Amino acid sequence: MTARSEPVSRRERPAKPALTRSGIIATAVRVMRAEGLQRVTMRRLAKELDTGPASLYVYVANTTELHGAILDELLGEVDLAAAGAGGDWREGIEAVLASYTHLLVQLPSLAQSALVARPSGTNYLNLLDALLALLKQGGVPDDQAAWGVDTLLQVATASAAEHAGEDDTDGTEWKAVAAAVENASADQLPHVTALGSELLSGSPETRRKWTTRMLLNGILHTPRDTS
Amino acid sequence: MTARSEPVSRRERPAKPALTRSGIIATAVRVMRAEGLQRVTMRRLAKELDTGPASLYVYVANTTELHGAILDELLGEVDLAAAGAGGDWREGIEAVLASYTHLLVQLPSLAQSALVARPSGTNYLNLLDALLALLKQGGVPDDQAAWGVDTLLQVATASAAEHAGEDDTDGTEWKAVAAAVENASADQLPHVTALGSELLSGSPETRRKWTTRMLLNGILHTPRDTS
DNA sequence: ACCTGAACACCGTTCAAGT
DNA sequence: ACCTGAACACCGTTCAAGT
Numbered sequence: 001m002t003a004r005s006e007p008v009s010r011r012e013r014p015a016k017p018a019l020t021r022s023g024i025i026a027t028a029v030r031v032m033r034a035e036g037l038q039r040v041t042m043r044r045l046a047k048e049l050d051t052g053p054a055s056l057y058v059y060v061a062n063t064t065e066l067h068g069a070i071l072d073e074l075l076g077e078v079d080l081a082a083a084g085a086g087g088d089w090r091e092g093i094e095a096v097l098a099s100y101t102h103l104l105v106q107l108p109s110l111a112q113s114a115l116v117a118r119p120s121g122t123n124y125l126n127l128l129d130a131l132l133a134l135l136k137q138g139g140v141p142d143d144q145a146a147w148g149v150d151t152l153l154q155v156a157t158a159s160a161a162e163h164a165g166e167d168d169t170d171g172t173e174w175k176a177v178a179a180a181v182e183n184a185s186a187d188q189l190p191h192v193t194a195l196g197s198e199l200l201s202g203s204p205e206t207r208r209k210w211t212t213r214m215l216l217n218g219i220l221h222t223p224r225d226t227s
Numbered sequence: 228m229t230a231r232s233e234p235v236s237r238r239e240r241p242a243k244p245a246l247t248r249s250g251i252i253a254t255a256v257r258v259m260r261a262e263g264l265q266r267v268t269m270r271r272l273a274k275e276l277d278t279g280p281a282s283l284y285v286y287v288a289n290t291t292e293l294h295g296a297i298l299d300e301l302l303g304e305v306d307l308a309a310a311g312a313g314g315d316w317r318e319g320i321e322a323v324l325a326s327y328t329h330l331l332v333q334l335p336s337l338a339q340s341a342l343v344a345r346p347s348g349t350n351y352l353n354l355l356d357a358l359l360a361l362l363k364q365g366g367v368p369d370d371q372a373a374w375g376v377d378t379l380l381q382v383a384t385a386s387a388a389e390h391a392g393e394d395d396t397d398g399t400e401w402k403a404v405a406a407a408v409e410n411a412s413a414d415q416l417p418h419v420t421a422l423g424s425e426l427l428s429g430s431p432e433t434r435r436k437w438t439t440r441m442l443l444n445g446i447l448h449t450p451r452d453t454s
Numbered sequence: 455a456c457c458t459g460a461a462c463a464c465c466g467t468t469c470a471a472g473t
Numbered sequence: 474a475c476c477t478g479a480a481c482a483c484c485g486t487t488c489a490a491g492t
Contacts, residue, residue, distance in 0.1 A: 019457080042485060054487075055457050063485070112343060116391045120407040125416055128426075132418035146425040151382060151438055158385040164343045180347040189352055191359035198373040199355075210451060211378055218445025224437060246476080269466060281468075282476050290466070 019049065021059040025069050032070060037109035040070070067113045072121030074110065077103055083130035089138035094212050096130055097156050101208060104160035111160035128153075140220055148219030155211060159204075246276065248286040252296050259297060264336035267297070294340045299348030301337070304330055310357035316365035321439050323357055324383050328435060331387035338387035355380075367447055375446030382438060386431075 017023060027048050032040050042063060046053040060066045082095035104111040131152060135145040178200055186193045202210075244250060254275050259267050269290060273280040287293045309322035331338040358379060362372040405427055413420045429437075 041483090043483080052458055052460090053485080054459080057486075058456060112339070115342065115385055115388050116339060118389070118404055120404040125407060125411060125419055129416045129419045132422060136418060142422060143425060146422045147429070147434060147437060148441065150426075150434075151441070154385050155378060155382060158342055158381050161342050162345070177345055177347040180352060184352060189356045191363060192352055192356045195359060195369060195373045198370060199377075202374070207374060207377075210374060210449065213453075214375065214378070214445035214449040215442075216445075217449050218441040218443075221448065222437065222441040222444050226440075268464090270464080279477055279479090280466075281478080284467075285475060 019051065019055060019059065021069075024049065024056060024059055025066075025073060028066060028070050029073055032107070032110070037067065037070075037107070037113070040066070042066075064113075064117055067110070068117045068119060068121075071110055071114050071117075071119055072123050074103065074107070075119065075121065075123035075127060078123070078127055080126065080130040083133050089134045090213070090216055092134045092137075093131060093152070093216065094209065096127070096134070097152065097212055098208075100127065100153075101156050101160055104157065105163060108160055108162070108164035111157050112164045114157050115154075115161055135219070138216075138220070141223075143224045144219055144222065147224070148215070152212075152215055152219075155215065156208075159208065246278065246282060246286065248296075251276065251283060251286055252293075252300060255293060255297050256300055259334070259337070264294065264297075264334070264340070267293070269293075291340075291344055294337070295344045295346060295348075298337055298341050298344075298346055299350050301330065301334070302346065302348065302350035302354060305350070305354055307353065307357040310360050316361045317440070317443055319361045319364075320358060320379070320443065321436065323354070323361070324379065324439055325435070327354065327380075328383050328387055331384065332390060335387055335389070335391035338384050339391045341384050342381075342388055362446070365443075365447070368450075370451045371446055371449065374451070375442070379439075379442055379446075382442065383435075386435065 024045060027045055028040050031044065031048060042053045042056055042060075046056055049056075060069070078096070079099040080096060082092040085092065104114070128149060131149050132145055135149065136142075140148070181192060181196065181199055184192045192199070251272060254272055255267050258271065258275060269280045269283055269287075273283055276283075287296070305323070306326040307323060309319040312319065331341070355376060358376050359372055362376065363369075367375065408419060408423065408426055411419045419426070
């Protein structure tokens with residue numbers, strides 16, 4: 001009876017699978033990879049899963065929660081190998097953050113949502129632990145590490161989020177900033193004018209590396225109590 | 228003829244004003260203050276201005292551009308007085324960033340949009356100039372100031388953006404993070420467990436102040452060329 | 455318990471047509 | 474040039490009804 005009751009479904013209809021939370025999230029990740037987070041909507045997912053939007057609410061509280069789940073799923077791909085390797089701690093942090101950034105730069109809208117919906121899943125906690133291990137290895141006092149790691153991740157996330165909303169292949173928006181800086185009058189904006197192109201210089205990679213070194217220096221040398 | 232041709236419009240209908248860009252933006256700011264940025268939609272604004280949504284597209288390119296214009300308008304309220312006062316440069320930066328943060332914390336969804344749509348209006352450039360003046364006063368080398376000021380503003384903006392999407396008066400989401408940290412197993416997350424509540428300690432104000440000091444130390448002591 | 459159709463209350467943007 | 478109605482192609486979420 002089992003075999004006989006599947007009429008034409010050899011290949012053409014993949015026998016509509018039962019709805020599960022993980023199935024929904026897996027579909028969400030696939031749609032996001034193919035078309036971006038803005039296409040990951042309840043209605044679109046429902047269509048993809050061959051059901052109505054209302055059905056998804058059995059497994060997912062709302063759209064925000066869904067986006068959070070996607071993020072945690074993807075955070076599993078961050079390369080934490082450098083954390084256990086026993087090399088230079090600064091280079092270790094640089095490597096972990098580079099991996100994190102490269103992941104999110106390809107998915108900027110997810111980075112944007114990560115800034116608002118603080119992740120708290122397993123993969124996020126593993127990332128946090130890896131960074132704290134490296135800070136400890138570098139002799140950073142615990143209280144400074146605890147607050148500093150937050151800024152480290154926040155800056156990395158915000159940098160990635162900046163690339164969201166850029167269909168903008170020609171960098172129209174970047175040009176607007178550049179033009180504004182260059183057209184600045186020396187009277188009203190003396191310092192912006194003086195610095196000029198220096199403000200916009202450097203590749204994203206170069207700036208990220210300097211910023212990481214800068215943050216580590218700050219974290220290492222700034223005690224928590226004002227003394 | 229001028230006076231006579233206004234029939235009943237003494238008070239009841241405020242004589243539908245001509246559509247202008249600044250009128251649209253003013254209305255947008257008002258709606259945002261009253262109901263939040265998520266209510267500032269083309270359709271809602273059109274209704275407010277007693278016209279159809281299509282009419283707005285004569286003055287505003289799209290929703291993103293509109294949000295950018297709102298932000299620049301509001302940035303005029305940031306208090307830059309500390310920049311010219313000639314006091315301690317660190318305290319000056321702290322004061323300017325505090326003013327900027329307090330503005331955006333009340334409008335977190337605007338902060339979120341600021342992260343993606345880099346502002347380039349007059350008020351933003353004035354803010355940039357004020358911070359650069361203070362960094363110069365502190366003897367920060369030009370190239371370090373140029374890259375550092377970006378991180379300074381990015382961190383302030385991201386901190387404010389984190390409060391977006393919180394109808395969340397009871398802090399449900401914050402509790403999720405706290406629970407995750409506390410339930411962390413010592414085996415798998417030794418450093419997160421060890422730091423524990425330290426990770427979540429401190430008021431936003433205290434953390435912001437430490438973070439600002441930390442960034443200034445980093446910017447001041449990190450040369451651009453790796454040597 | 456899970457799943458669904460249908461409905462409610464919205465969106466952004468474009469376009470042909472009017473003034 | 475500016476303004477508009479109407480349309481196109483979507484949204485999130487809820488709820489009563491079914492299985």
